[in-house]
Amino acid sequence: MNSALRHEEGIAVVPGIAAGPIVVVEALSFWGGVDPATGTVIDVHHPSHGASLAGAVVLMPTSRGSCSGSGVLLELAFSGKAPAALIFRGPEDTLTLGAIVASEMFGLGIPVARLPEKAFAVLSCAGEANILPDGISADDGKIRIPLCAAAHDNLRLSPGDHRMLDGDDGVAAQLAMRIILGMAYQQGVKALVDVTRAHIDGCIYAGPANLVFAEKMEELGARVRVPTTMNAISVDYANWRRQGVAPEFGEPAARLADAYVRMGCQASFTCAPYSLPDPPGFGEMIGWSESNAVIFANSVLGARTAKHPDFLDLCIAVAGRAPLAGAFLDEGRRARRAVAVDLPEGADSSAWPLIGYLVGLASPDRIPLIKGLARTSPTPDDLKALCAAFGTTSAAAMLHVEGVTPEAEKMGCHTEDGVVITREALAQGWRALNGGPASVDLVAIGSPHASLDECKAIATRLDGRPLARNISVIITAGREVVTAADADGTMAKLRESGVIVIRDLCWCSITRPVFPEWTRVVLTTSGKYAHYGPGLSGCAVRLGTIEDCIEAALTGSAPARLPGWLW
Structure with missing residues (x-):
């Protein structure tokens, strides 16, 4: 046994037998990040974009992003393109659950193990691995890591x-x-x-x-x-x-x-x-x-x-x-990292998806306390945009905004460390998500689903003016919102301009031909869709302000630029 690993025992979370080449990846959302038909990483923002996970022993600190990753893993198992095994450095629920369902319901084995940090680091340097229920060996036995079963006797059942x-x-x-x-x-x-x-x-x-x-x-x-x-x-x-x-x-x-x-x-x-x-x-x-x-x-x-x-x-x-x-649990709601945002005066609704996205990158594996926003008065739609964008880049189940969210004072008082998102970082983040051709084919609103207020804002700004030739504007919204927009006349105003409102599905599940076939460049107000959209649609997807979206709707063009509050 490698002496460095003599006391480094891991946990066989989902026991099984597997072997394959080791592929090490950073935290990744399988949904929107991995092609369920091939096992290839399709997240264009991920450093492993283009890599194949099929048949590999995948080492990943944890997953992130969508809860639908479990479904993607089961789909990969059905198609024979799943990883041979999954090995995590810390707690992970989404892909683990997919492996549990694959085993419990369908007899499809995808072993899952969790390793201590040192053992994970050593295994990350190996070329291939063999997984057994009681241990992992790698590089012709030069590395051996024992595995034990997850404890069953601590759980009290009613x-x-x-x-x-x-x-x-x-x-x-x-x-x-x-x-x-x-x-x-x-x-x-x-x-x-x-x-x-x-x-x-x-x-x-x-x-x-x-x-x-x-x-x-x-x-x-x-x-x-x-x-x-x-x-x-x-x-x-x-x-x-x-x-x-x-x-x-x-x-x-x-x-x-x-x-x-x-x-x-x-x-x-x-x-x-x-x-x-x-x-x-x-x-x-x-x-x-x-x-x-x-x-x-x-x-x-x-x-x-x-x-x-x-x-x-x-x-x-x-x-x-x-x-x-x-x-x-209270312990599972405490902020562990303070993220201070140097937000310029005059920031508008376009700041919130950007902040959520960057805070997720700054706190990918722990709950953050966001500081510097106490003077703001975010709307529910602003907070929706914040939470959705944060969820694409962080594995955490929540965040706190100092002076805004209900438990920020109680749960955010003992952070372990802190980082700062400067104005320059905000500008760099915007450029990264906003970059692309000026010519726009599709304006996508509603990821998550648009509210009645958001539908009204689009209708008011268009004011009945027709859309430019060869551009589509599509809003996705829930049934309750569509009914309300019909009742108060908002829907009639949107239709007058040529805007399409679609219920039941959203941008993260839309497919062609509902997604217009000719589209090459998409402009959206959603940080979530700006991240997932390129991999899901094969198009260039840019984050823009609502003013950018209206300009694109009326002219077919909106050049890449900083929002006014970032100048």
């Missing part, structure tokens, strides 16, 4: 938990509880917690794996036992045929939505569930998935939820129980 686990509440509830416990064991939690509501992210059709999981759970008798909303889906449910969506995509996407509705979920179809009537209250324990929704619920509403991966969200809704870990 009588109701035992009944579900014994099958008294049916096969689906039993399977849901087994998956929940698989997650709880690797998290090292001591108890489960009742949740009052859930939000499903796994209803996005990323491929057959999502549909197979949902229909299998329905076949087994799954029914949600707490009020459960649904994320945006992958088609405009009522109109996809008229929009020209191919049946081979539209039909399974609609089937997936139908399966969740039949299991008792509300057909809300929005990635902004916090904007629905009766949002969660302060301190309420909820079981939400979808990264921006989780971060907003924790950070703005003061509700409590971990960032639950796809598939675990349904299991929690079926069981009404979740692992008592992460942001459910």
Whole structure:
């Protein structure tokens, strides 16, 4: 045994046998970052862009970004393009859950291990590795790292938990509880917690794996036992045929939505569930998935939820129980890094997605306390943009804004270190996300879903003027917002100018031909879509101000430039 590793024991989170070349990558969102058909990294902002993870022993500190990464991993397993094994340096839930579901439901083995820092560093320098349930060997046995099983004896279960686990509440509830416990064991939690509501992210059709999981759970008798909303889906449910969506995509996407509705979920179809009537209250324990929704619920509403991966969200809704870990606990809500932002006077709404994006880069693995914004008066839409952009670059389930968010004073008083985002860093960040051709083919609004106020802002600025030739302006919004915009005349004003408003799906799930075929350059106000869009669409996607978007809509052009508040 390598003497440097004699006391460096890792944990076999999902035990199994595998072998392959070692590929080391920085934290990565598999959804929007890895092609589920090939295993290739498609995130153009990631240093491993273009690398193949198929068949590799992938070493990654942790994952980040979307909760849908679990679905991408299952899709990769179905297609035979999954990593041979996943090895993390710290806690990781999203891909781990995908591996648990692959094993529990479909007998597809993707071993997952967690290593101490020193062992992870040593293994990162090796060329290949063999994984067994009790250890990892690399470079012809020169490196050996023992693995132990995750502890099972610390978790206290209620009588109701035992009944579900014994099958008294049916096969689906039993399977849901087994998956929940698989997650709880690797998290090292001591108890489960009742949740009052859930939000499903796994209803996005990323491929057959999502549909197979949902229909299998329905076949087994799954029914949600707490009020459960649904994320945006992958088609405009009522109109996809008229929009020209191919049946081979539209039909399974609609089937997936139908399966969740039949299991008792509300057909809300929005990635902004916090904007629905009766949002969660302060301190309420909820079981939400979808990264921006989780971060907003924790950070703005003061509700409590971990960032639950796809598939675990349904299991929690079926069981009404979740692992008592992460942001459910005070300790999991404390800010560990102070991020001071040197925000210029006069900053407008375009500052918030930029700040969220850069704060996520500055605090990729821990909850930040954002300082320097106490004098601002952000709107709910500003905070939505902040949370969504933060969720693309950080793995944390929440953030605090000094003087703005509910628990900033209580949970942000003992940060361990600090960084500063200077005005120059803000300008550099904007240039990085705004760069690209001046000519624009598509203006994309609504990632996350646009609010009624955002729809009104576009309608007011266009003021009935027609769009420029050969440009499209598309807003994605939830059903509740579309209904309200119809009722107050906003929709009529948007249609007068030629703006298209689409419900049920959002930019992170939109596909051609709803996404115009001829598009090469996209302008968006969303930091989230500016990050994920290039990999998802194959287009140049630029972050712009709302004024940039209106200029592009009316002229077909908006040159890359700093917003006025950054001059």
